[in-house]
Amino acid sequence: MRRIRAGFMPAISVDPAHERPLYRQLYDGFQRAIVEGRLRPGQRVPSSRSLAAELRISRIPVVTAYEQLQAEGYLETFVGAGTCVAAAIPEDALVPSVSAATGAGERSPTRQIARRVAAVMATPQDPSIPVIGAFRVSLPALDQFPRQVWSGLLNRHQRNLATERMAYGDPMGWAPLREAIAEYVGASRAVRCDASQVMIVAGSQQALQITARALLDDGDPVWVEEPGYPGAHRAFYLAGAEPVPAPIDHDGLDVEAAIRRRPDARAAYITPSHQYPMGVTMSAARRMMLLNWAARAGAWIIEDDYDSEYRFAGRPIASLQGLDSDDRVIYVGTFSKVLFPALRLGYLVIPSDLVQAFAAAREAMDIFPPTAPQAALADFIGEGHFARHIRRMRMLYMERRRLLAETIAAQIGDLMQVVSAEAGMHLVGLVDPRLDDADLSRRAAARGISAVPLSSCYLEKPDKAGLVLGFGGTDGPAIEAGVRKLAEVVRAAAAQA
Structure with a gap:
């Protein structure tokens, strides 16, 4: 078995004034750390001498705890390598504990989150969209x-x-x-x-x-x-x-x-x-x-x-x-x-x-x-690097904006209307209000296309439907390929509406 260096040890503490014996406190601490994965299979644990010195207790309870853990299969000792966490954890250690108050597998009913965070979670969320790729909003031309x-x-x-x-x-x-x-x-x-x-x-x-x-x-x-x-x-x-x-x-x-x-x-x-x-x-x-x-x-x-x-x-x-x-x-x-x-x-x-x-x-x-x-x-x-970069990007984004607007008009102009594309790094493509733009966004994401639903920008009932499409981080070939996929998504949805 490959041995892992001790690295960071989880906190194992003892209380000499506690009614529970010291060796049992140590046993419980190590057993929990192993079962919960805070001590990994093959990871070395401190020697009994060094741990006793660190905790300022006698070495006897440390040795007793280690012997019990070895007897139950939680620890193993190797010549020249010291004491390590066993490669195979006893199966009965993995049985979840049962709470008398709530029963097996249940949590207490008091696990509340802040009302402010609940309000944030209740706001419209963008569907899962690709991190990078065609039409990701607010993404600049990273390769430039x-x-x-x-x-x-x-x-x-x-x-x-x-x-x-x-x-x-x-x-x-x-x-x-x-x-x-x-x-x-x-x-x-x-x-x-x-x-x-x-x-x-x-x-x-x-x-x-x-x-x-x-x-x-x-x-x-x-x-x-x-x-x-x-x-x-x-x-x-x-x-x-x-x-x-x-x-x-x-x-x-x-x-x-x-x-x-x-x-x-x-x-x-x-x-x-x-x-x-x-x-x-x-x-x-x-x-x-x-x-x-x-x-x-x-x-x-x-x-x-x-x-x-x-x-x-x-x-x-x-x-x-x-x-x-x-x-x-x-x-x-x-x-x-x-x-x-x-x-x-x-x-x-x-x-x-x-x-x-x-x-x-x-x-x-x-x-x-x-x-x-x-x-x-x-x-x-x-x-002066900043000013030069902005000048270069302004020309690049102007061209990408033109290409995206023209490609949408050519391939899907009957179903999508481009609005206000005179600035920035994105444009909005309005679609028939009867279409569910969140559903369009999910379908596009399945095709590898990022398209933020316009409805996610509303707090109240939307009066428009559409997709927010970024072009800053999308080059010419990706724009053309992306619009083709987007056209297929919108046409399929329109046919089903």
């Missing part, structure tokens, strides 16, 4: 990322890891990266801020969590776009807030309808530059109306600018935050879409008087973000 440049920058900081970088960091993040981001969003998105207002986070999802915890109390209503980003719904539910669906149209969030529905809302979550998922841009009139409402009501606006770098038609749209004269907007940005999702870096731009509150919320959650990737990203931006 300059990996060698990035690896070199990361290695630079890992090799020269200064002692102070190994210690605890600032909850707001690495100062050079915050400065680079402040300069970038000021120039490209007309965001008004300095580095002191920038917080580095683990992507936009954590940004929403921190914002909700810093600004909202249990039960506070929050306007969310309908349809809208499901991740925001879950973030607010988990924070104990109440997402309130507010309709969108071709001008974005209908502010008047939202006010009529919940005038007491404490915040509004919006994606004004490129609404998720429908892709519309919020009009200037609606933007001013929303800002005026927030100022009058003392409410907050959470602006998620998730893929503003990629706009293919018309002039770039400035941020809502840049128009805010009352410091009511919290601006959310992420590098997941422009670089790669596994980087897990994003940022918040926070009104100056809220920085301390956000820092406190952040410190309570995970203290501070990892330093090395922040340092590498600061150099990636500062040395």
Whole structure:
């Protein structure tokens, strides 16, 4: 039998004051660890002498426990290898214990989960979809990322890891990266801020969590776009807030309808530059109306600018935050879409008087973000690699968007209508409302195609049916092959409807 090094031993403790003999406490601890798999077959256990010294007890109860475990087949002793867990565990050890209170195989009725998590689980979930491949939403062109440049920058900081970088960091993040981001969003998105207002986070999802915890109390209503980003719904539910669906149209969030529905809302979550998922841009009139409402009501606006770098038609749209004269907007940005999702870096731009509150919320959650990737990203931006990569990807995604829209029109245009494909890395294909888009998504997943059902973006009964299709991480041949499979799925479903 192959022997395994001792590695990490599970905690085996004894209480000399307990009425149960020491050897029996040791026997019970080892027996449970073996049966539960915390000690693996072939794994060495400490010698009786070393274990007795570690537990500060006599060696006699340790030897007695080991002898009993060997006699029952739980341990084996090998010359030159010491005592190891037996290769074959006694069959009667695997019989589940019977609880007198609940009976065999049953659990007690008190295993409750938090109401907030239950609310998250009750929201519409995307069907199981492929992790990578055709039409995965929010997935950039990973094969086009300059990996060698990035690896070199990361290695630079890992090799020269200064002692102070190994210690605890600032909850707001690495100062050079915050400065680079402040300069970038000021120039490209007309965001008004300095580095002191920038917080580095683990992507936009954590940004929403921190914002909700810093600004909202249990039960506070929050306007969310309908349809809208499901991740925001879950973030607010988990924070104990109440997402309130507010309709969108071709001008974005209908502010008047939202006010009529919940005038007491404490915040509004919006994606004004490129609404998720429908892709519309919020009009200037609606933007001013929303800002005026927030100022009058003392409410907050959470602006998620998730893929503003990629706009293919018309002039770039400035941020809502840049128009805010009352410091009511919290601006959310992420590098997941422009670089790669596994980087897990994003940022918040926070009104100056809220920085301390956000820092406190952040410190309570995970203290501070990892330093090395922040340092590498600061150099990636500062040395011009970031701007060059965005320019290249903008042209690539423009071509992929055109190809996907044209291929859908050519192969399935009679059953699917493409809407709002002028920006970002995804488009929506509307289908007959009589079709179940969640069922279409499951059928597509079975064919290896990722297609998020539009219905999963609604909190209330959907008034449209469709599929959200990402094109950022899908090349030309995969787009054409994917649309062929998707056409077969939709036509089969339509024939059965």
